[in-house]
Amino acid sequence: xxxxxxxxxxxxxxxxxxxxxxxxxxxxxxxxxxxxxxxxxxxxxxxxxxxxxxxxxxxxxxxxxxxxxxxxxxx
Ligand SMILES: [Zn+2]
Numbered sequence: 812x813x814x815x816x817x818x819x820x821x822x823x824x825x826x827x828x829x830x831x832x833x834x835x836x837x838x839x840x841x842x843x844x845x846x847x848x849x850x851x852x853x854x855x856x857x858x859x860x861x862x863x864x865x866x867x868x869x870x871x872x873x874x875x876x877x878x879x880x881x882x883x884x885x886x
Pocket of ligand 1: 843844846847848869870871872873874
């Protein structure tokens with residue numbers, strides 16, 4: 812049981828460190844590929860996927876991006 816808790820904590824730490832790196836990557840790319848809107852400092856996830864994996868939706872054009880600032884195909 813305890814091993815499971817430790818493993819879960821390790822995974823959470825890794826995910827947090829990874830998302831911090833991902834956030835920096837987005838900022839480096841200069842924001843939205845469509846309209847160049849800078850990535851807001853506080854991003855509100857608009858979907859579970861964004862909450863888990865990062866990425867954001869452009870406020871001006873509604874373009875959805877992954878955590879690296881690449882445009883996602885809208886479904
Ligand atoms: Zn945009």
